Amino acid sequence: MEKHVECLELLAIGKDLPKDLATYAFRAMYTGEMPASCVGAFLMGLKTKGESAVEIAAGVTTALEEARIVGGLTGARIDTCGTGGDNTCSFNCSTAVALYLAALGHKVVKHGNRAVSSSCGSADAVESLGFTLVVEPELVAAELDKHNFVFLFAPNYHPAFKRIGPIRKELGVRSLFNLMGPLLNPARPTHQLLGVPTSRHVRLMGEVLALTGLSCGAVVHGAGGFDELTPFGPADVCWLRDGWIKSDRIDPADFGIPPHKPSDVVVSGRDEAVAVLREILAGKGNAAMRDMVALNLGCSLHLLEDGLSLKQGVDKARDAVASGIAARFFEDVLHA
Template sequence: MLTASIINKLKKQTNLTQNEAKLFMRSVFSGDVIERDLTDILILLNQKGITTDELTGCAESMREVSRKVSTKHKVIDNCGTGGDGIGTFNISTTSSFIAASCGAYIAKHGNKAITSSSGSADVLTQAGANIHLSPEQVSRCIDDINLGFMFAPLHHESMKHVAESRKKIAPEKTIFNLLGPLTNPANSKIQLIGVFAKEKIPLVAESLKNLGVKRAMIVHSEDGLDEISVFSVTHVAEITNSDIVHYTIKPEDYGVKEGNLRDIIVKNTEDSLDMVYSVLNNETGPALNICLINAAALLYLSGIENSLETAIQTCKAAVRDNKAKQKFMDFIKFTTSI
């Protein structure tokens, strides 16, 4: 009955309430919605346009059924929606280790590559880390290493109910492309989120606020990245408690503008890991610069630094003094011995 009602509403281009979206998605994750109906609803949502209430309600249900990670720390997540289709190396993963080496507590939510050349799970596995950890083991990583990696399929097992519908609609994106970053299993109240399109920034920002996130930056660059770019202007929505402020970041204002986008594009996971190590080995260039400014944003949001300018300098020192690389190696060792 609920499914039929929702299909009828969406066919009339009528928005769902937050509670309707929540109840429907709860049914989806329980396996109670047949594939044909789910596929139709996902397409209808795209045609109508997803609202904040719909995204918030769906995220609430997805959070309900996830395997949670408990932590006493004020953690920050750094992830993107993916789908920018550019094929850069693992910027957010590398930035997370730099920030962790500067004292931030990172609850990194990630997956294998879907549209990219290398997902965070791929590059960590290639480096020798064990990503198949229980929630309790992830908590220990956060305690001991300042960084825990939550491999999405282990925390969102109910996503198996939507896999076939997503395949049928691909390569078109669905609401599920936006839900991943909104459903951090450690319930992070601080986030740096990249989105695949500029017009999604307000939608994700308002939804995060509804979900109780207190500090966040939602970013998309004019060169198409779901990261803060060092090649072009980046559009930002910054959340501070209940306030949302929109502005832009120009890389030349922070002394990090260098090279061009093709300098950080890789073909596969092996190439991506090589570039990760080049950053951690303090090899100058655009790969290092883009990780510095994104890591700096993590320190700024976490309250460790009061500005991006000072945070960039702190991150530079961590890489130069080998702290970031040591943090990466410590993570690999810890996850394989835990």
Template sequence: MSTFSITPLLKLLAQYQDAEEKVVTDDLVTEITAAFAGILGQGEVTDTQRAALLTALTFTGLYNESKIVSAVVKTMREAAVRVPLNYHDKDFATKKRLLKRNNYHGGFVDIVGTGGDGHNTFNVSTTSALLASPYLLVAKHGNRAATSVSGSSDMISALAGGPHILNIAPEAVGKIFANYSNLAFLFAPTYHTSLGSLARVRKELGFSTIFNVVGPLSNPIEGIEARILGVKNRELGKVFSEVLQLMGCQKGMVVCGDVGKGLDEISPCGKTFCWRLIAAPPGSPSGTLATIEEFELHPVKDFGVPLHPLEECKSLSPHENADIVKSILRNEVAPGNPIMDYCLINSAALLVVAGVTDDWKDAVDLIKEGLKEQASLKQWEGYLAGCKAYESDKGPGVVPAVTTTITNGVTSAANGVTANGANGTQ
């Protein structure tokens, strides 16, 4: 591994900080991109220079600049461990075809928050991913808790009965999608292995760096069709939507609940600020970026769901949260439960952004129907079965029978495929 210096870049950042007119030039973006390519795997950068770069980007405010964030995200994803996917696999191709519904094309989706909003709420994004899985191909990217009681992977581990669920090799993910479930959990450290060497530096710095910003954007799987990103303050909403736009995302929404300084999910207690990417019209030239539409969502007005105080949606321990999720998946939670409604509006929003329906209330009804038929539970059980089959690289065993019927024309087939009879794509 070659050693190289980023001292010239650090001098450039010092000049930027001192400049009266601060302009993010293409040269600056190129230099920062090269530095992170080195840090993430192509060369050896000293801890002193790593710390200096992260500090400079934070205190110049450049760690929140959309051009720079999108460049670093691209570099992170290029350095990440790949998820092998065989799009020519008959079962996988059939699953994608059967999942198509209205403007959803059967691609991967994700829902994730930045964290760090200080509210310590329930594992809403992870639960919403589970609830949406009968209708969408969900590649949930997540990590351990950094600032909350229960992070995404902490709750998933508790739900699965142990951390073994996080050790699934990337090579198994595509096979699980093809044969077992519409759902997979991508544990961030498994894919972003180069970040391990930065852990000590980041801990010693003691403040947020650009890695706190780019993490939620760095899902390693290819072919993400739609995503929802929750941000911890309203100022980040425009940044993240512009980053998604620059990444070429055509379906996406950034959300920030109007609670305190901000809530990184759709709020159960009032309005939520939204920045939604609207796909370029059919026939647009290749490379045409999506447009960004700003608006607000409200639980009652838009989703038909009652308001709940955020205090009733707090996170407990990972195991306590997992017990609540089990009750939700088994359809044992009474209507009007605060956490249930909190998850309903967020999972419903994912269906709308993906294009399953264009009506927020209709999306809520779809999620409810899936819960009534325990379709989300079956997708989770299918994922567990797939993980067990591939945990020792033994290849697939017997695919468990998963049979249920959901109204509105959606049927869960024996291999976890969601077939849509309503749009004639069976």
């Protein structure tokens, strides 16, 4: 029996694939050795069964074998992103967080794409602010040194996905690739704040991050069904540090953040999303959006800065957002 057929047989009876078989199947899919019909069946088999951490990790590690990996980077560097799929049409919170982190002196390697289901994708947002989207791997280190921030446009780094894209489009349903996207950063961040669309994905993706070698991170699912921390109520969290993981809850009320409504952070399209992002970076915008950025920024600072408690991180973040330091910082570096 061919190995990819063996994979399909196991998935058909609801069995998780062992690491070696999962690795084989994903590698065959990326290289084109697996027939297109089997690729569709394989993805649907995983979705129907429910993907395991080992299977997702195998998908990530084999995808990175085919990616244009960025070299020459040292020291701590973070990515802030969500898997999407929460259908909330919210503003670009994770992009605002990334830019504030850079303004505060941290190195940020933001991996993302244009909008698919959201009002404005991270690529659309940073392009509108004046950043370059197509940065070749050998130029990333210099760009990061210059700005503390570099945007890695996913299609430029994952050529193997061009082969799979049409099959995913024909399937027309979300698959594990939507979960894998934020884990495929070619700059291999040491730290990550990862948002997921449901509570059941929190622990699962924490396990995947541990299996794929991340040093320190947090997987979050926020109140209101968001793939970010939100000021609407408690969030489910999975902390990761040096291979161990811990489930937790974060309540914004513990940090003095008043409750807001999900409708307070909705934007209607790209133009509004970009306008709102500019306001937030300048310390303006509505209170719900500022508080949402502060929560996620504070969590990121807690991950990056040794000895900084989560409470201290959120306090520091609220001061940074109130000051509008990000707008001033990027006005200087983009026009230097």
